[in-house]
Amino acid sequence: VFSTMPRGIRRLLRLRRTRAGTLGEIDEELTSLIDARIEALTAQGMSPADARAEAMRRLGATFDQARAQLHRSATLRHRRMRIRELFDDFWHDVRYGARGLLRRPAFTIVAVATLAIGIGATTTIFSAVNTLLLRPLPYDRPNELMLVSLEAPSVGGRPGEPVEIWSYPKAQEFRRRQTVFSDLAYYSWEPATITGGEPELTRVEHVTASYLPLLGIKPAVGRGFDRLLDDRPEVAQEVILSDALWQRRFKANRDIIGTALHLDGVPYTIVGVLPPGFLGLTGQGNLLVPVTAGTTRRLSQPQNHWLDMVARRKAGVTDAQMRVTVAQLGREINEIFLTADMSGAPWGANARPLDAVRVAPLIKQSLLILFAAVAFVLLIACTNVANLLIGRASTRHREIAVRLAIGASRGRLVRLLLAESSLLAALGACAGLAVAAIGIRALAAVDPTALRMPRFDGVGGLTLSLVTLDWTALAFAVGLTAIVGISFGLVPALQATRASLVDAMKDGGGRLGHGTSASRRILLVVEVAMALVLLASSGLMIRSLAKLLSVDPGFDARNVLTVRLTIPPRGMAQDSMPAFHSEVLARLRGLPGVKSASLSSCVPLGGGCSQTLIKFLDRDPVPEGQRPLVEVDWVTPDWFNTVGVPLRRGRGFSATDGVAAPKVVVINEASAKKFWPNADPIGKRIGLGVDDLEEGAEVIGVVGDVRQLADSSAMPAAYVSYLQSPRPTAMVFVKSTRDIATLGPEVRRALREVAPVFPIHDMQFLTERVAAATARTRFSAVLLTLFAATALSLAAMGLYGVMSLAVAARTREIGIRMALGADQRRVQRAIVGEAAALVSVGAAFGLVMATIATRALRSLLFDLTPTDPATYGAILALLAGAAIIASWLPSRRAARVDPVDALRAE
């Protein structure tokens, strides 16, 4: 029977020649051949005994040998055949799977897209989390690296600063005395302009020669700085280029080594090029120059703090030993550099692992929240795929029943179903890889300066552009979706194989079995709930961002260039400062297109600068400790005008409010409201705990509020005039009518002419500073929104799938209802109503989950509680809209059912 059966049928029934069967056939054939020869020989007249002997001789071997030989060959052949069949089966399965997928392009596209989004998004974000939070820092033996800082004590109500930077003399002293580090290096970044050829504003890292060897970074081209420089600080005008600058400005030309590069007009010899991706620990090192190059004056100023210190802990030194030693050295250094004006508590020093400060806490939090969000997306993708596969399996009950009826084994069926799921998983993985690759590129393209972490807020060198595809994350995401998808797709199929064949084949209406229908509904509820959590989170972030951007910060940042100008200690007598500042501003106002130029001690939205205690001279004195605090900023008279802060009452400062004139202050509206709720503050006398204002100053005007922080309303503030209370540090504000992009070099040159030796640094557009203040919120909001949109569309697709299958399964029922007189609208309403019920249950669960989950967002929200009713209202409306669309399409199909067709169909 077996060999007469066509191969196709044999394959269909999965019947296979067994090895034992083959060997039996061989024995039979061998015997038959010998018998035939004996018969022929006896027919020729030979005696039976002779005939047998002759037949055995003609065999060519003994019977046993011949038989064993044939058996051995047959076994080998059988093994080869099995392998070939396995391979054939594999291809057959793949073709079967591909045919199945091609036959339902909509299902395939939805499933692959779902997988691609889930896998791609998870992989992207996890790659970022891994690079920024988890992976060891990309330096040599990173766990030994320490950030060594000075500690400032708390002064007059201001909290202490645990992470302070170093002056060069203090750092050198520390270096000489310390015993716990095998090596240490200082670094600091500054803006600089590459001159000669196209001028280019860039950022330069000043580093010791020990810096690169300490981190284990070797120049890709050329050499590093000579280590002897660190001990004999003779000025070496050498520069090392970053790979990016080298590629862009010098077209990766190796011959530039040894040639000159001009920085702010000073020639430096190019000695090396950094490896790709390394921009120094600050992330600002487009160029590296020795710490001793450039402004040399500060090398001898013990109170000019401008350096960060990184050190490598000696092997064998414990954490405790290190802490004790560093603290002790901090006290010693405080003693050595004690100055008359440094009253109060002593400064100290501490060391903390570089890894612990790698990323600003807010960035870390945002990333973790994004990671949670993306995990939700992955889960939703999983439920969606499971849902799709359950639907797919349930439409195949009949096919499965037929296959079982003609004798296919359960294992074989499972393999067939697996073939399709696996093919789907493979396609999804490929598409997911593509999505992840694009996502990681997009992350790297996020303007790094917009996300730049403020000083001390982590290793700036750790940026999103360093994020690389994490294959483990990809494998995990693919594995999870595959396992979830396959198990959900397989279980109902297996249940189907267990069900009565007769029932399955007979019952046309049973295509959507009760079990699978229920599990699909549960999955849908879960999916909706999770989507709602994501929607709520992103809704809150968007509302928060909108509020943040819509609040009037109180000033106009357009067309304003800012740069820090610092008079170093003992650089100038305090009395000369007003004249100097006036000269600086006069020079800047003389530049073409400059509308106004002024100074302020503080940048708006920069987090505030200094606070002091305020007292009211016309009121009873309040006990010490209960006196209110105000922000105090120094400005020149023109500043309010430069940044467009309106004068509300009284007058602003004038040039005549000088050192010798009566003391005057301007306050903001918040101060007026808080301190004089029912009175006119103009003319009132207050005392401020700064300089000589303790004795009293007259309030002459009230100006509009300027926010110190982007995410909170303005604090009470008092403004003091630079011309009356001179200060060495200032931020220069220049407002121009022309394109300020070209203004930078001119402002720098003008400042250099007036103040050739004073540090001029941190040049930025005011708009940049404002953008930086909202960058993190914007970044999180954009990504969360992306994930929420994904989640919503996945949930809508899931709903659509469930509802269209439900409609398909109930075609006959709907036909009967319509035949009995139900009108189209009623049928449609029933379908949409069913969907609404499912979505409502999901939304209810989702709301509960969301109120818990969004608590994690609290610290990221601006002026918004995590349970903001408006946000929840909006997202529920959005969800309802998506649900209606997703169920309306199948409902329309249901309403168009022709009763006659529907009843005839089965």
Add this chain to the structure above:
Amino acid sequence: VALLKGTLDVLVLKTLSWTAMHAFEITTWLEERSDKRIVVDDAALLQALHRMEERKLIAAEWGVTKNGRRARYYRLTTAGRAFLGSESERLVDHFDALTTVLSSKKA
């Protein structure tokens, strides 16, 4: 006579090109056609048949002989027929060359 390697396969295929036969018919046919000059060991013949069956040059089916004995009948497949065509041409050419060389006389 010992057969050259590969020759047996072609001879068996040639035999089967007339009609389907079982093993004993094949060896008998070869002996008769070659005036007993080609005598194949039965074990070797079976090996050759099974080998060619795996290569799908021939196909096998159980049948009943004139004498009422069960025997395995082999027939040529399309692939076998094509193989026979190309191989017999190659073999004839080969023997022709051998004959030319070996029968050449000293000049």
